Amino acid sequence: MFVRGEVVEVLTAGQIVDPYSGEPVVSWDTPTVVPVRGCGVEPRPSTEPVQDARNSVVSGFTLYLPPDVAITAGSRVRVRGLVHEVLGEPAAWRSPFTGWAPGVVVQTRRVEG
Numbered sequence: 655m656f657v658r659g660e661v662v663e664v665l666t667a668g669q670i671v672d673p674y675s676g677e678p679v680v681s682w683d684t685p686t687v688v689p690v691r692g693c694g695v696e697p698r699p700s701t702e703p704v705q706d707a708r709n710s711v712v713s714g715f716t717l718y719l720p721p722d723v724a725i726t727a728g729s730r731v732r733v734r735g736l737v738h739e740v741l742g743e744p745a746a747w748r749s750p751f752t753g754w755a756p757g758v759v760v761q762t763r764r765v766e767g
Contacts, residue, residue, distance in 0.1 A: 659693045659695075661690065666728075668681050687732075690719055695733060698716055700713035701713075710766060721758060725744050738763060739764070744759065
């Protein structure tokens, strides 16, 4: 997509069997990892929410991914070595005139502290 783009890893949760109920449940212990090359990575402004007895920093990225990437609101991404959650549904661009689909835009968030 971008000649000098970065590699972003899309993480999808696996499933394990709950030892108490015997039902399958989502587990991030062993996610499926898919590297996506040529991504645009735009830092978003960070914030420091005011909360009693807690110092935290919320940061994130806007990612520009290829049109064929498999990513959902339930996915996570590894960007520059750090894991972020996906905020909302990924948005696919599509021209109403030509049908050209240049890519997918994803907002991410990481909370520290």
